Amino acid sequence: MTMKINEALIAEHEQIKVFLGVVNVIFKKLATGESVNKEHLEQLILFMTDYIDKFHHLKEEDILFNKLEKYEMYGENDLVGELKADHTLGRMLKKSLEESV
Numbered sequence: 226m227t228m229k230i231n232e233a234l235i236a237e238h239e240q241i242k243v244f245l246g247v248v249n250v251i252f253k254k255l256a257t258g259e260s261v262n263k264e265h266l267e268q269l270i271l272f273m274t275d276y277i278d279k280f281h282h283l284k285e286e287d288i289l290f291n292k293l294e295k296y297e298m299y300g301e302n303d304l305v306g307e308l309k310a311d312h313t314l315g316r317m318l319k320k321s322l323e324e325s326v
């Protein structure tokens with residue numbers, strides 16, 4: 226069975242939502258000075274780099290955003306701008322994690 230691109234993106238978002246829950250726990254531990262397993266941090270960074278950035282965000286940036294902009298499907302709100310800002314925020318989050326290792 227072939228999945229449409231929008232279905233794939235929705236499924237990926239569900240996986241990323243679970244991942245962000247884990248990241249939230251890690252950040253709380255780091256913020257309170259609790260120790261965090263270095264290997265777990267490295268695995269989170271790897272997931273962010275390979276799955277979120279190179280696999281998921283690239284699809285959105287190369288395919289979805291171009292289509293939204295081309296067909297002006299974002300309406301009065303700057304949806305593409307908001308999504309691009311989310312990606313920038315995610316990359317900043319990854320940088321913070323990298324600096325904590």
Ligand SMILES: [Fe+2]
Pocket residue numbers: 238281282285
């Ligand atoms: Fe996304």
